[in-house]
Amino acid sequence: MSDSEEESQDRYLKIVVLGDGTSGKGVLLVYDVTNHQSFENLEDWYTMVKKVSEESETQPLVALVGNKIDLEHMRTVKTEKHLRFCQENGFSSHFVSAKTGDSRVVKADIVNYNQEPMSRTVNPPRSSMCAVQ
Numbered sequence: 024m025s026d027s028e029e030e031s032q033d034r035y036l037k038i039v040v041l042g043d044g045t046s047g048k049g050v051l052l053v054y055d056v057t058n059h060q061s062f063e064n065l066e067d068w069y070t071m072v073k074k075v076s077e078e079s080e081t082q083p084l085v086a087l088v089g090n091k092i093d094l095e096h097m098r099t100v101k102t103e104k105h106l107r108f109c110q111e112n113g114f115s116s117h118f119v120s121a122k123t124g125d126s127r128v129v130k131a132d133i134v135n136y137n138q139e140p141m142s143r144t145v146n147p148p149r150s151s152m153c154a155v156q
């Protein structure tokens with residue numbers, strides 16, 4: 024991939040590899056819930072992750088992170104799409120706001136897309152911000 028391709032893709036997704044630099048133990052796939060293109064780019068990024076780790080004995084744990092949940096009114100990526108992608112690939116599922124510090128883990132335990140509840144919030148929304156007076 025050329026530098027310019029890397030730059031342009033980086034505008035839509037943050038990918039973070041956790042590990043010692045040679046064999047990643049964990050990967051965060053971070054997209055913007057208000058930018059559908061950033062979600063669509065995940066397929067390509069995940070393909071790259073699989074390619075890089077195909078010769079490794081252990082596969083990295085992958086977490087899908089939807090950022091900017093403080094902009095819920097501007098959301099363009101539905102929660103069920105996020106969860107389906109997690110379930111299909113065995114990712115853990117997270118929603119965060121880098122701005123407010125909110126974070127939620129939403130289990131991707133969808134059984135039947137039409138009849139069952141879509142998701143279960145494991146830890147309720149909370150802010151890591153506080154005011155000291």
Ligand SMILES: Nc1nc2c(ncn2[C@@H]2O[C@H](COP(=O)(O)OP(=O)(O)OP(=O)(O)O)[C@@H](O)[C@H]2O)c(=O)[nH]1
Binds near residue numbers: 034055094119
């Ligand atoms: N409202 C909100 N804004 C955010 C959040 N995270 C980042 N931003 C804002 O998004 C803009 C871009 O942030 P960067 O950290 O530069 O990310 P980027 O990937 O270069 O840019 P984007 O593609 O726009 O996300 C900045 O103005 C940030 O303040 C968030 O969780 N909520």
